[in-house]
Amino acid sequence: MCGVIGIYSNKEVSKKLFYGLNSLQHRGQESAGLCVFDGEKMRLEKSMGLVYDIFSEEVLNRLPGTIGIGHVRYSTAGGSFEYNTQPLIGFTKGKEICLAHNGNLINHQILKTRLEEDGMMFQTTIDSEVILFLISRYYKDDIIEAIKKTMGIIQGAYSIVMMFEDKLIAFRDPNGFRPLVLGVGEDGECIIASENAPLEIIGVSEKRDVEPGEIIVIDKNGIKSKFYESKDKRHHCIFEYVYFARDDATLDDINSYNFRRRCGEILSREAPVEADLIISVPDSGTPGAIGYAQETGIPFAEGLVKNRYMGRTFIKPTNEEREISVKMKLNPLGTVLKGKRIVVVDDSIVRGTTSANLIKRMKEAGAKEVHMRIVSPPVEYPCYYGIDTPSRKNLIAANYSIEEIRKKIGADSLAFISMDGMIEASLKEKDIFCKACFNGDYPVDPILI
Numbered sequence: 001m002c003g004v005i006g007i008y009s010n011k012e013v014s015k016k017l018f019y020g021l022n023s024l025q026h027r028g029q030e031s032a033g034l035c036v037f038d039g040e041k042m043r044l045e046k047s048m049g050l051v052y053d054i055f056s057e058e059v060l061n062r063l064p065g066t067i068g069i070g071h072v073r074y075s076t077a078g079g080s081f082e083y084n085t086q087p088l089i090g091f092t093k094g095k096e097i098c099l100a101h102n103g104n105l106i107n108h109q110i111l112k113t114r115l116e117e118d119g120m121m122f123q124t125t126i127d128s129e130v131i132l133f134l135i136s137r138y139y140k141d142d143i144i145e146a147i148k149k150t151m152g153i154i155q156g157a158y159s160i161v162m163m164f165e166d167k168l169i170a171f172r173d174p175n176g177f178r179p180l181v182l183g184v185g186e187d188g189e190c191i192i193a194s195e196n197a198p199l200e201i202i203g204v205s206e207k208r209d210v211e212p213g214e215i216i217v218i219d220k221n222g223i224k225s226k227f228y229e230s231k232d233k234r235h236h237c238i239f240e241y242v243y244f245a246r247d248d249a250t251l252d253d254i255n256s257y258n259f260r261r262r263c264g265e266i267l268s269r270e271a272p273v274e275a276d277l278i279i280s281v282p283d284s285g286t287p288g289a290i291g292y293a294q295e296t297g298i299p300f301a302e303g304l305v306k307n308r309y310m311g312r313t314f315i316k317p318t319n320e321e322r323e324i325s326v327k328m329k330l331n332p333l334g335t336v337l338k339g340k341r342i343v344v345v346d347d348s349i350v351r352g353t354t355s356a357n358l359i360k361r362m363k364e365a366g367a368k369e370v371h372m373r374i375v376s377p378p379v380e381y382p383c384y385y386g387i388d389t390p391s392r393k394n395l396i397a398a399n400y401s402i403e404e405i406r407k408k409i410g411a412d413s414l415a416f417i418s419m420d421g422m423i424e425a426s427l428k429e430k431d432i433f434c435k436a437c438f439n440g441d442y443p444v445d446p447i448l449i
Helices: 016-020 106-115 128-138 143-151 197-202 239-244 256-270 286-296 319-329 354-362 404-408 419-425
Strands: 002-008 029-038 042-048 067-073 088-092 095-105 156-164 169-174 181-184 190-193 206-209 214-219 223-227 279-280 304-306 331-334 341-347 369-374 413-417
Touching: 002 016, 002 095, 002 156, 002 169, 016 029, 016 067, 016 190, 016 197, 029 095, 067 095, 067 156, 067 169, 088 128, 095 128, 106 128, 128 143, 128 156, 143 169, 143 214, 169 190, 190 197, 206 286, 239 256, 256 286, 256 369, 256 413, 256 419, 279 286, 286 341, 319 331, 319 354, 331 354, 341 354, 354 369, 354 404, 404 413
Parallel strands: 279 341, 341 369, 369 413
Antiparallel strands: 002 067, 002 190, 029 042, 029 067, 088 095, 095 156, 156 169, 169 214, 181 190, 181 206, 214 223, 304 331
């Protein structure tokens, strides 16, 4: 999972890119990068680490220009290495092209092998470079046609921002797996980002989603929109709303906070339990806990103290790092938990690392009972579209029954929301979601991998 941002303006954009990218930090904490066009050449700064650590005032001053893109990353394809940081710069017909990608291609290995057989030498191990190379190969004085030809070959999830000449370009895969939002300010400044937070922080007067299959080109003549395919085929990743997106994200007309809160309400009706307090695993579990508490009338309390300076444990690259991060990030509040029957609401159980660790420590802190309630169904299948669950052997629900999971994590009871309940929480009459991680129904066949 990654975060991308692009800005087209008549003013300097490097600091605005910095602010916007920082608001997307939750989408990737391994590396970050910015690239800005100064009217003559593109200037790139990127490194491993967090946005605030990389982009000092001195670094931002080395990025003059009025068009720019940025990227935060956690690795799903290619590994966590300096050479895989984005954005990526290339050349086509003597012109610079720069690209930042959120998503994951399912056929990038096949494409990469064919390109290598044709003599192509890659500088990274990520699928994004395949996209950059294909656009460069197919460019013949019409960048939109080059993008369309590329979209006809690549398969999987991609939400992309790109700079070419004096243009800011964005395009989204026909399924709309990963989010992408467009905003326009009163002065004509255009911002494109993975979520709406950067648009609202920087300031826009209008905003909308980039549609599945849409290609947007922004230049001095304004905003041009074209489509690779019709926008009828939608498979938005429902895990965006379950976990990844910020609470204030409204993506494809669904607000993450309200979705999570409604999931908690529905789960409380599906799996009630006698308890003294409702607590959450912060932050993405909090709206669901609030909904559960409001629906049942059981008081909501803070039972886990969060270290606000820690990153997200799910997107740590290794299991050992995740376990240590859980201990550093969340600490049970014994004065609240002692002698109480506790309902703990979390967004998901993927590997079981966080849940087992927390329940053990909560009981050590004096909790009488700990009942886990999960506001998403069991994650039983790997995601091939940009979430780091590459193998079923890493997914606890793929290998154990709910009762076995309950015993392994040490909970007094365990319940997940139903699939129907989760879809109901979206308030959508039509099911427009990719739910492959829950049911194994893949919109794009992963057999190509």
